Amino acid sequence: MLVIGLFKQSIELEQALAELENKMIPKEHVLVTFMDKKNKEQEHRVHPFEIGMCFGTAGAVIGATCGFAMTLGPIIWGLIGLIIGYWVGAGIHFLVHIRKKASPFLHEVTVIVQCSKEQFLHVRELFWEYGALSIGEHQ
């Protein structure tokens, strides 16, 4: 029978696979497939947090400098500058990328194992133990 496990890429996935081999399931009966995102470039796309930090840092520097001449002082104005700058930056990012939605990324690896009925429960338990997101079976 077949056991199908969906995983995130993690060290636990490798622990699960190592344990499988230890449980006498031959390597040839394990199929590991890595899943791709819709757009591969998404991995290198700038996150709104990054733009937010850029503008936030600029805002904090300007706030702290101008703060010396203002009632609330440089510490408070620096923090205000950081917050305003951050949201200006993140806002610009959202406006620019308003149409491009990231595809939902549910799981990264599919593992298919062929095993006997006696081994099935062990394999399923092992998958759950090492962080499988979802498990399916086929008689």
Add this chain to the structure above:
Amino acid sequence: MEGNEYMDIQVRHPLVKISTFGITQLKQQNPYMVAWWSAVFPGFGHYLLNQYTRATFLTLGEVFLNTLAHINEAMIYSFCGHFDRATLVLEPRWALGYLTIYLVAIADSFRSAIYQNKLYHLAILEHKKTPRMEIFPSEIQYIERKSPIVGALYSFFFPGLGQLYNHRFGLAFYGMFWWWVYMSLSKVHHAFLVLVHGHLHESTTLLHPHWLLFMPSVLGGAVYHAYRTSVEHNHLFRIEQRRYLTKKYQHAKLQIFP
């Protein structure tokens, strides 16, 4: 020895090196982001490029030359509208050299980011094997999946801690050391306590503007570097795991349709 040609190619464009000091890697860079962080604090762009030694010298140069040329004071006077005082406070002997180094550091990091992107492209196509971990007499270093937000938060609480989270302990302690220096010389902790008690004016007069003005840039840079490094470690983790497991299980003989 299998595939000697492959060995040569690997040596030519390696993607990553694990050393006592952590993980040094080529990565996809956004040149404008790198240039921006160089503008925030000379050397920060080079840290993002993993050129740690020259980045450290640039940051040291920034602190000393800024102090000698009174750049931060001039910035405060200019932003507050006292342009005549800004002109007076600047030390021309150091200011012109400071400006040159500042601008060339930005340009150099921008140019290097573009070139490293090309190297990254070659490395990702050519290389066959990525190291996962190394054990040294004094350290264990490995590629680990990280949470970028946790790294950013660590550095937000105390610059350097995010770098520690990313196993980059040399930069971590360098950053923490300078944060202590800025905190004590700017008297920010004292001013903060006075501020919390509601004495706004005393709080402002306590502060040392020159040293305070380094702090927002360093904080922002440390947060961004920690975030970005975590993201890149995750990327590396995925590449390495995918390469290794795909190769290991390439001869699967499953009977899906009996």
